Amino acid sequence: MTTIADLGGTDGWGPLTRPTADEPVFAEEWEGRAFALTLLTMGRVSGQNLDAFRHALARLDRTAYLDDGYYGRWLNAAELMLVDSGILAPDAIDARARKLRGEDVTEPEVPEARKPDYAPTAAGSLRTVQEPPRFAVGDRVRARDVEVDHHTRLPAYVRGHLGVVDVVQPAHLLPDTHAHFQGENPQHVYSVRFTAQELWGEGAEDFDLTIELYDSYLEPAP
């Protein structure tokens, strides 16, 4: 599943500029409201699941993801989660917005809620895994090169590439199933180090990159 959210290494974004020192936390007032509404939506209203929120972000189309910036995409993902869980009808927000600006609209009925039947087994995402980690620091690993039809945190730009385990991190619940409310399935997580040449070829700038990869994203490499 390659999505609009999987931006690493993609082209066409233009240059960066020098950061400004005193940027406000929320550039406009609505951004703060959208931030708080989204936190409440993903934490409480539509089911407690940060991965489901990230999956909602990843399912947005280009316009919904990019055009209103970071908090615009939060708002759109919150809407998607609320529609998924039957809390809002698909057109409810737009209908209310049109009404707010004076249009004569009939608002859709509140649908039947179908909130996922899931409660986290603990707070946060760190979990315990009984089996010892499959890989140790220094082990050579390959990021799996598979297209999956579900949420994943394995970005396209590392798929198929060879790296070395740099740090064995605490185990986490697995976003790939958790995002779909299909279970926490905790796994070991590794910071894997890749060279720039491995990722981008001979002409690459000189640097290394580390990224956290879940156990099932990796296979042993010779």
Added chain:
Amino acid sequence: MTTTSDDRIPAPLRTEALEQLLTERGLVDPAVMDKFIATYETQVGPLNGAKVVARAWTDPQYRERLLADGTAAIKELGFAGPQGEHIVVVENTASKHNVVVCTLCSCYPWPVLGLPPSWYKDPAFRARVVREPRTVLAEMGLDLADDVELVVRDSSSEVRWMVLPERPAGTEDLSEEELAALVTRDAIVGVAKVQAR
């Protein structure tokens, strides 16, 4: 959801509509929203991270604890919370430089830095810093010498990265508080160095 640019309803109006819809059904409380917003506008911000850095610069044992177990050492100063379950701290020096990104969304260590700045959320930063970080850093005002070892940290899980910047020369006589005032958010993410005034 609106999908075409032409008939899109402006985000501020859609936000107001959503707040109304959820509030009138008792699903959210605007007063709770106000509290979240105020917390991240006034309490949880880069000043927290600056205090951590200044402590590490002035207390060698704290520095060791911070590099060994970032989460615990940061909590010693009272900073913990969402997006800070497991914070790993790496040190920038004259010869080694780390820069942090989240290519898949904009994961960021909220307890020490607050909410991410605009450039961190910019698709250009997310896309390019994993591919041409030296060019990106130069565009942002940081020229790294060719012999500086550079590591990019892509935060793809719940591990959060924090950079302990290099203490600038000429700050030997400054107090911890004075040092904290020099430390910037940008240096703690690794797109700048801390400058002595």
